[in-house]
Amino acid sequence: MSTAFDLPPAARPGQPADTIDTPSLVLDLDAFERNVDRMQRAANRARVKLRPHAKAHKCPDISLAQIKRGAVGICCQKISEAIPFARAGVRDIHISNELAGPAKAAMLAQLALRAHVSVCVDDMAQIDILAKAAEAVGTRFDVFIEVNVGQGRCGVTDPAAMLPLVDRITRLHPLSLCGLQAYHGGIQHLRGWQERRAGAARAADRTGAFVARLEAAGARNMVITGGGSGSVEFDLQSGVYTEIQPGSYVFMDADYGANEYLTDERPASTNCEHSLFIASAVMSVAAGDRVVVDAGLKSMAVDSGLPWIWANGARSETLEYVAANDEHGIIAPRLASRVRDLPALGSRVMLVPGHCDPTLNLYDEIIGVRDGVVECVWPVAARGLSR
Amino acid sequence: MSTAFDLPPAARPGQPADTIDTPSLVLDLDAFERNVDRMQRAANRARVKLRPHAKAHKCPDISLAQIKRGAVGICCQKISEAIPFARAGVRDIHISNELAGPAKAAMLAQLALRAHVSVCVDDMAQIDILAKAAEAVGTRFDVFIEVNVGQGRCGVTDPAAMLPLVDRITRLHPLSLCGLQAYHGGIQHLRGWQERRAGAARAADRTGAFVARLEAAGARNMVITGGGSGSVEFDLQSGVYTEIQPGSYVFMDADYGANEYLTDERPASTNCEHSLFIASAVMSVAAGDRVVVDAGLKSMAVDSGLPWIWANGARSETLEYVAANDEHGIIAPRLASRVRDLPALGSRVMLVPGHCDPTLNLYDEIIGVRDGVVECVWPVAARGLSR
Numbered sequence: 001m002s003t004a005f006d007l008p009p010a011a012r013p014g015q016p017a018d019t020i021d022t023p024s025l026v027l028d029l030d031a032f033e034r035n036v037d038r039m040q041r042a043a044n045r046a047r048v049k050l051r052p053h054a055k056a057h058k059c060p061d062i063s064l065a066q067i068k069r070g071a072v073g074i075c076c077q078k079i080s081e082a083i084p085f086a087r088a089g090v091r092d093i094h095i096s097n098e099l100a101g102p103a104k105a106a107m108l109a110q111l112a113l114r115a116h117v118s119v120c121v122d123d124m125a126q127i128d129i130l131a132k133a134a135e136a137v138g139t140r141f142d143v144f145i146e147v148n149v150g151q152g153r154c155g156v157t158d159p160a161a162m163l164p165l166v167d168r169i170t171r172l173h174p175l176s177l178c179g180l181q182a183y184h185g186g187i188q189h190l191r192g193w194q195e196r197r198a199g200a201a202r203a204a205d206r207t208g209a210f211v212a213r214l215e216a217a218g219a220r221n222m223v224i225t226g227g228g229s230g231s232v233e234f235d236l237q238s239g240v241y242t243e244i245q246p247g248s249y250v251f252m253d254a255d256y257g258a259n260e261y262l263t264d265e266r267p268a269s270t271n272c273e274h275s276l277f278i279a280s281a282v283m284s285v286a287a288g289d290r291v292v293v294d295a296g297l298k299s300m301a302v303d304s305g306l307p308w309i310w311a312n313g314a315r316s317e318t319l320e321y322v323a324a325n326d327e328h329g330i331i332a333p334r335l336a337s338r339v340r341d342l343p344a345l346g347s348r349v350m351l352v353p354g355h356c357d358p359t360l361n362l363y364d365e366i367i368g369v370r371d372g373v374v375e376c377v378w379p380v381a382a383r384g385l386s387r
Numbered sequence: 388m389s390t391a392f393d394l395p396p397a398a399r400p401g402q403p404a405d406t407i408d409t410p411s412l413v414l415d416l417d418a419f420e421r422n423v424d425r426m427q428r429a430a431n432r433a434r435v436k437l438r439p440h441a442k443a444h445k446c447p448d449i450s451l452a453q454i455k456r457g458a459v460g461i462c463c464q465k466i467s468e469a470i471p472f473a474r475a476g477v478r479d480i481h482i483s484n485e486l487a488g489p490a491k492a493a494m495l496a497q498l499a500l501r502a503h504v505s506v507c508v509d510d511m512a513q514i515d516i517l518a519k520a521a522e523a524v525g526t527r528f529d530v531f532i533e534v535n536v537g538q539g540r541c542g543v544t545d546p547a548a549m550l551p552l553v554d555r556i557t558r559l560h561p562l563s564l565c566g567l568q569a570y571h572g573g574i575q576h577l578r579g580w581q582e583r584r585a586g587a588a589r590a591a592d593r594t595g596a597f598v599a600r601l602e603a604a605g606a607r608n609m610v611i612t613g614g615g616s617g618s619v620e621f622d623l624q625s626g627v628y629t630e631i632q633p634g635s636y637v638f639m640d641a642d643y644g645a646n647e648y649l650t651d652e653r654p655a656s657t658n659c660e661h662s663l664f665i666a667s668a669v670m671s672v673a674a675g676d677r678v679v680v681d682a683g684l685k686s687m688a689v690d691s692g693l694p695w696i697w698a699n700g701a702r703s704e705t706l707e708y709v710a711a712n713d714e715h716g717i718i719a720p721r722l723a724s725r726v727r728d729l730p731a732l733g734s735r736v737m738l739v740p741g742h743c744d745p746t747l748n749l750y751d752e753i754i755g756v757r758d759g760v761v762e763c764v765w766p767v768a769a770r771g772l773s774r
Contacts, residue, residue, distance in 0.1 A: 005473060005500075021774050023774065024774075078681075083393075097714065098671045100669065113392075122671055125733070153671070154674075154679055154715070155673055156673055157673065281487035281488060283485045283486065284485045285510060286509040286541060287535065288544070292485075294773075294774075297690055297742075297745045298744070298771075298773045303711070326442060326744045327464040327465060327773065328540055330540065345510055345512055345513075346487055346488040357684075361685045364771055383771075385394065386681075386749075387394070387408050387410065
């Protein structure tokens, strides 16, 4: 009895989209491309560079599509995450994060032999570790000082505390100070537009105070990098950032979808569309007042809320995904009396994931569809690379 | 400029455990083996078969260790998940779930050519689909009717509604009725021991009612399979189940750790130990009143709570993991005044994940350690296989 048995592919190019095996991650290529174009156009008009974050998708095909349209490079959050992108030909990678120690710095030095890399610091010890690792293999690093503009996570909080780091970087030969990184994750999901605008303004003000201090110390032509998909419309107009790092805008997950946006038809609008879906199927209808689909916690991240049910180009008004178990998702009618709205056994249910970044990290491939047909299958090559 | 650059392994056998790259999933092999032995011994004493659930770990090495100690086979929750186990030599696989349609049934038929498989149904349509798929490749399936004993998810709720399914299975040649599956996930995490015992008793009573109905209809020697790590001590004594399906007991995540267990030194005790940890490292201390580790939402599932910090063989009394961002974990002192308790930049922090099943689904390997040394690196071969 042979034990060899390959899992058939979930989809092949040319196949009808409604026959993709479930659960699978499906990308509406038209909506995706409109999102990519929209953000690039907005950045161009503001004369701000676009360096999209790859942590949102971990998929080199997506980064290459962004770069082709004008992005200057990408951000990665981990060194291991950057490797598949460097392999795929991305030549400019910013590690928008601090490193935990010498072993990580050695990995970064290997990466710096293959691509232009930059990295963040917020502590003197990190600077020394980086310099040593670069020297050991005869390379160099561009360095950004991360500044805390309200997130309270990584980054120097006091502009005065930044100056000794500037001084140290400047004196170490294998390092060059490139600028500042200022990211405030907490404001990305403030629901109200006014509230988000005010939060982004406060973060930009704080960033401005760091920049002023840096320039007073003699630094010139610094790159000020930051911003995210929820604040980008304000970041672009702030006059503070020279480069923006949005990532999720290519997909627009349910959490970003729950933000309030102003209707905006200008060519420079950054309002994006839902392009990413989980194709699931109904596997049990026995309960009667609810149905069970085959996509649960192993097919989506729920840290930012449960997925939306997507039907006819909009969030379903009749059905709700009410609970995620490991391999099961429970779907109930919004009105308990309307059990007739429940989908039949075996039927397909499309979901908008609550939070795209950790959802992508569960899948090995993204199935691109256009006009109801599978067009491509893109590897999520950096999935699981969190070191 | 070459773009080839392989990610160095996180660990190699023989390496000191405290040099494993972070974040990584680390298994204390001594604790793991004691857990495996403990559950097998308890099942043997109760004369109940142990069919551990592989959805908890997705790692064939773990299933093979359980089978070597007496497990009769394994459970998988998805057909794709079962494939790496069949490949690794597991010969008896129960799919403890319903299938969404003919494509899934065709995959199951392929699997049935390589291993003994059984599967659950709770609808007439599923039965017909299974029979057709088995016939198409000249194989057969053992079938379990899933019954709803309080979970309200999959499974027939009314014993009377079970009988037409029994009848149908019996009349279709490629199918054999094997018994009933009765699993109540909701009682596994009732915190109080009395509460959990009462919940398990109610589920066992309901299961018993289905069994009685089945026997009245003439069925004999039925396998009654169910139970989980939180209810197993009661399931084994219930007299209803002939087979139990616990999975998480090999690891004991923080969510199971939060359950109340009675002190129990009997040889048949099912009380297990924490054996699974996430090794993380401090990457930023700039905030002053907290530190940031490199393990966040992409390194752990948080649906059942944040991880515990583990130090000196117990849950830390001074530090707490207070927030998980995508790639960052925030650690704060339990008493805000005790910032001196915070770990230094670059130091290692061990975490007990909140929920093991979806956490394992994020990792490609489990690093087994014993006596402070890496002993093995086990592939999580079914990671991401949710179809």
